Amino acid sequence: MAEELGRGDKPHTGEFFMFPVRCFTCGAVIAHKYEDYKQLIDSGKPPKEALDEIGVNRYCCRRMFLTYKSVLKEFAQYHGAVG
Numbered sequence: 001m002a003e004e005l006g007r008g009d010k011p012h013t014g015e016f017f018m019f020p021v022r023c024f025t026c027g028a029v030i031a032h033k034y035e036d037y038k039q040l041i042d043s044g045k046p047p048k049e050a051l052d053e054i055g056v057n058r059y060c061c062r063r064m065f066l067t068y069k070s071v072l073k074e075f076a077q078y079h080g081a082v083g
């Protein structure tokens with residue numbers, strides 16, 4: 001599955017740049033799964049099925065994916081405004 005998704009063709013910057021490396025609650029490393037998750041979502045899969053497929057089972061970890069929103073673009077407009 002991971003091979004079909006064309007891993008490694010994106011730089012590690014951009015929209016998933018600020019995704020947390022670990023789950024805040026249980027400490028499981030989750031950052032490496034975000035790219036797969038994003039691609040499944042983009043291909044039209046419901047979040048539940050996408051999370052099942054990438055093997056994120058605990059609900060503390062699942063909320064990390066479900067509630068993630070990149071604010072990088074919003075922050076960028078204030079670049080240089082403070083300090």
Ligand SMILES: [Zn+2]
Pocket residue numbers: 023024025026027028058059060061062
């Ligand atoms: Zn967790």
